[in-house]
Amino acid sequence: MNKKPILILTLFLGILMYNFTASAQQDYVKPKLSNKDSWSLVLIPDPQSYVKFERNVPLVNLMTAWIKENVDSLNTQFVLYTGDLVEQNDLLNPNGNGGDGWLRYLEFLPDGKTVKVKTFSPLFAISPATQSLAYKTEKNQEFEFEL
Numbered sequence: 450m451n452k453k454p455i456l457i458l459t460l461f462l463g464i465l466m467y468n469f470t471a472s473a474q475q476d477y478v479k480p481k482l483s484n485k486d487s488w489s490l491v492l493i494p495d496p497q498s499y500v501k502f503e504r505n506v507p508l509v510n511l512m513t514a515w516i517k518e519n520v521d522s523l524n525t526q527f528v529l530y531t532g533d534l535v536e537q538n539d540l541l542n543p544n545g546n547g548g549d550g551w552l553r554y555l556e557f558l559p560d561g562k563t564v565k566v567k568t569f570s571p572l573f574a575i576s577p578a579t580q581s582l583a584y585k586t587e588k589n590q591e592f593e594f595e596l
Contacts, residue, residue: 477574479522486559489523491516493530493552508550515571523554565593
């Protein structure tokens, strides 16, 4: 019996397994404040689309679980739902942005004037395949301002 094909196959599978484990994605890293003396406020978008349809309820659960898990690392002092909680006439989603799972958290720096804003999706953060998409970094999604 020729053992050469078995040896080559075993070597090939070994190299394949090594490359697969070596290129594994990183573990989830909890968000943290840029200054240890800061505190944060988390904004949850209008919950209307989340609670109206049963299929969206898990997004609310995921967002609130994320807030609970990160309350200490973000020194969260307030959590606010934005929006009016009701439909606008007969339109289910007039602005096209309800039910998409994005949160905004505001970091209030200890100088009492500077606020850093980040837009984050716990939905994208839970999967190693989409973690790189968990933060929106465009100018209108991640910025700072002074009070």
